[in-house]
Structures are given as C-alpha cells and as structure tokens.
Amino acid sequence: MGRKVIALLGSPLPDGNTARLLDEAIRGAEEAGCDVERIVAAHLDVAPCMEIFYCQENETCEIRDEMIGIYDKFREMDGLIIATPVMTMGIPGRLKSFMDRFQVFYMAKYHRGRSFISPEQRRRRKMLFISIAGMNLPTVFEGAKMTAKAFGEIIDCPYWDEVLRNDMDTIQDIRTRPEVMEAAYRKGYELGQLLSSR
Numbered sequence: 001m002g003r004k005v006i007a008l009l010g011s012p013l014p015d016g017n018t019a020r021l022l023d024e025a026i027r028g029a030e031e032a033g034c035d036v037e038r039i040v041a042a043h044l045d046v047a048p049c050m051e052i053f054y055c056q057e058n059e060t061c062e063i064r065d066e067m068i069g070i071y072d073k074f075r076e077m078d079g080l081i082i083a084t085p086v087m088t089m090g091i092p093g094r095l096k097s098f099m100d101r102f103q104v105f106y107m108a109k110y111h112r113g114r115s116f117i118s119p120e121q122r123r124r125r126k127m128l129f130i131s132i133a134g135m136n137l138p139t140v141f142e143g144a145k146m147t148a149k150a151f152g153e154i155i156d157c158p159y160w161d162e163v164l165r166n167d168m169d170t171i172q173d174i175r176t177r178p179e180v181m182e183a184a185y186r187k188g189y190e191l192g193q194l195l196s197s198r
Ligand SMILES: Cc1cc2nc3c(=O)[nH]c(=O)nc-3n(C[C@H](O)[C@H](O)[C@H](O)COP(=O)(O)O)c2cc1C
Pocket: 011, 012, 013, 016, 017, 018, 019, 085, 086, 087, 088, 089, 090, 132, 133, 134, 135, 136, 140, 168, 169
C-alpha cells in the first residue's frame, strides 16, 4: 500500500482553477505511488468551532458532525496537499472553520503535551501548499500562508513547499499557464517520492 496523502480543496468550485492545480498535484503524488483522498472543505457538513473546550480533556470534539471521521484520517495520513484561492486576503471561511476544528489536535499537543502524532510520524509528514489569488499584489498570499503554516504545526504536518500564482483576474484560466500546472504536478510528484522513500 502507498503512503496516504489527503488533498484538501478550499475552493467551492470542483472544476475551478484551484481544483485544476490540485488535480495536477494529485496526479503527481499518485504517479509517485501514493494513495490520495480528495476532500472538498466547502462541501462538508462541518460546524465552526464553538469554543466548548470539550477537547481540553477529551481526544475528540463534542460537536458530532463529519469532522469526527476526518480526525482519524488526519492522524493517519503521511502527507497533505492544500489548494485554496485567496478570499478577503486570507483563506475561504469554510476552509478556515474546518481548520479551526483541529483545536482537538491543538489541545492534545500544546495543552496536554501529548500530540496525536509521534515524533517519527512528524519527521515524515509534509504539507504542500497551493494557492491562487485574483490580485497582482506582492503581499496577497501572506495571510493564507500564515494560516497554512500554523495549521501545519497544530496537526504536526509541517509546511514543506508551495505553488503560488497571483493575478488570476488577468489570467482567468490557469490552463493558459502550463508552467503553473506543471509546477503543481512536479511538486505533487516530489512530495509523493519523498514520502515513499522512507
Ligand atoms: C469571495 C471572494 C473573495 C476574494 N478575495 C480576494 C482577495 O482578497 N484577494 C485576491 O487577490 N483575490 C481575491 N479573490 C479572487 C480569487 O482568489 C480568484 O478569483 C481565484 O482565482 C478563485 O479561484 P477558484 O475559481 O478556483 O475558486 C476573491 C474571490 C472571491 C470569490
């Protein structure tokens, strides 16, 4: 069996530009021998964190929705690919709410001092971050990257590498930029190879 990779889409559009890049990265990871599961955050029935703090003492969340099954998948995975558009200079709300529900992992790691992820697992785990933005601003990815990096630390799947493309309002269709599609494929493949090589 290949290494497990989760491919998390932040865009609500299953066939949008972000999804196209994610699918290239998935193709790369699969060709490198990984088993990839695609999750569309915007299509999950997941509530935002309600700050009940049940997870301070328990290894799960009191809100019994689709996140419960997701927690196990994020404990078991070897790699994570996040692909998201920039929205309001950060990540889309549904994706952010999804990440906030990993307070369950935060409490285990930082409050109780026992991460769900062993040190050996953490050494192997890696996150590839793919993002696109409409505007042509040098700072346009700062908010999204900061969130992705913080999330990577909380779930012990550190930020490894990135594919970023701004100016999508001008570009419109990412397929007119084959070098970006190629970069997504290549990084996905590289991620898959790194995960499979140990
Ligand atoms: C609600 C919303 C907010 C957005 N906010 C920003 C923004 O703050 N900065 C930016 O550069 N682009 C912003 N965009 C543009 C998207 O990042 C861009 O259109 C992207 O290509 C969408 O990718 P997708 O079609 O794969 O979802 C926003 C788009 C939407 C729908």
